[in-house]
Amino acid sequence: MVMKLFDSELHIMEILWKEGDTPAKRIAEITKEKVGWSKTTTYTIIKRCLDKGAIERREPNFVCHALVTREQAQEHETTELINKMYDGAPDRLIASLLGQKRLSAEEISRLKRLIDSME
């Protein structure tokens, strides 16, 4: 079984692979120091891993247990990109509704020719 994981999720997995089962609280402490995530952010990512089935929650103390091995995990390719629509400021959202579209191969090459011609 191969599982695609985002970098953020891989960070969590890395801790579990290295240290074995770890309470969520401890994971949050580690990520806060190493990556600079807030506790909320870490818990959001843990939740995503749980939803994907990459980890399992064990009680008591919300201990996280890895369900996939390092070999089964794969970096997520940037295919489900979000900022084609949105880039931290609200404008892209509207732009996307009104014509900000992904460029086709022809359009890309046309733009390249345009640059050449203007150079």
Add this chain to the structure above:
Amino acid sequence: MSLLQMSISASVFILAVMFMRSLLLHKLPKMTFILLWGVALMQLLVPVSVQSPFSIFMAAEHLNKMVSAPKLISSPAPESSTFMDGTMVIMPPKPPITEHVTAPMTPLKTASQISPFVWVWLVGFALCALFFIIPHFRYRKIYKMAVPIRNDFITKWQQSNVLWRDVQIRQLDHISTPLTYGIFRPVVLLPKNLDYDEESQLALILTHELTHIKRFDTLKKWILAAGVCVHWFNPFVWVMYILANRDIELFCDEAVIRKFGENTKPAYARALVRLEEKKIGMSPMISGFSKNPIEERIISIMKTKKITIATTLLAIGLAACVVVVFATSAHNKTETAASVDNPTAEIVPALYQGALTTEIVPVLSQGAALTDLMPHDLTFNKKYDVPKLIDSLMASKYRAVYMDNEIYLRVLRDNTVQISKDSGAVWKTYDTDEVDAKEFAKWLLINDPIPGYSMKDVQSRLANGAEVKHLVFENVKEMYFIIDGSGVQIELIQPEKISSVLIDGQRMMITSAISAQMLKSFYDLLVSSNILSETHARQDYTDRIEYLEKKLPNFLVTK
């Protein structure tokens, strides 16, 4: 100024800027357009943001009035005064009583008619705001999952470009193009699939993002979004929103090229295209609105020129022209429009004040034109002993004395009504009709010409057997006389407001536009009717004039 007026006047300006932009986008420094959009935003937002939420309501109300009920604007005074006046009940000409039932309700109805428009606006505003805010918080959650980057070049670059705000540079694999978020603690996010070895491209990207941060562009974009939320019903504002956001980007590109030199233009443009190329797997969107923004951006980058004195002067001149011609003329227009509207807006509270307080309320001077003829009840003004005046009246042969431009009127102790049309020289007795007190009480309740404090009193007098007499004058003026042991109370219904003074067993009323001459005549009448002694009258007159001159700024004392 109403929201709609603001929107319309700003639209004119937006159109002008759009036109100028389409002609000169690549010719003028980009700063020009940023400033012009800023002016447009001020036009759209400033009066609203300065005023209270109530004012927004008022603004929307105006909007509604303009849309739905021009008739109400043209004749607000009589309709509202019907409801609010004390003694001087104003009715439309020749009003049969059945119509009175509905006429005074008009102000209330107007209020409830307004609300649908306000509600529609509020709902649109809320939806629009949610449309911006919900995705923002959803994506922000994802942005927070970014991880630190270990890259020597970036570390070095960061050390050489320090801002007073702490800028973080992180990596996120969810995104495909670089972005910046956060206004006060900005974070630059770089996509994972960026070519981190190509340092010149990295430097361009980071400089671009840092320029955004330095210029608070995220904040600008949010203010633009706020403009769209407030003016969601105006398509021009949406167009401005899109164009202004693009111009922020172009202005930023311009700065990057300035910094790195004109030679970098092709490299920079190519870097942009490369980033576009990497956006893979995106669902195709509806194409459409004008030219492809990327193309516009590339042309803009390639055409970036050194800013010369000539272009600067041209830009300043043109921008000044556009602002002066479109922004200020619109402003003037809105001012005149506002002055048409204001009386209704400002008078309503004034009328309510006049109606609901038991003291003399100096009517707000802004509303002068319409409040001139507001009756002022002097009865409860303790300082000038009106009760004593009423005592003198009750001790005399008369129960009420009334005066306006046309007639003098006295009610005698036996409730006969005397009228003089030649300033008191000849008095004639007039016949009155009897009106059923119960019917009148009902009519009064529905029409409510009497301010709240005296309605109860009048109703109890009517219930306790007060007699009601009715008199119709030739010019459709009507008078009701409520008569019982404690005296006579006059309710006047007239087609239009006229200056008048009244004293009856209950009150002394005076319209503020009365002349000093008329007040003098009134006191003369009181003397000639043996109600006041000459000295008493003179003293009372002087006190009254002094008080009115001092307390009522729009009291028109003509001598």
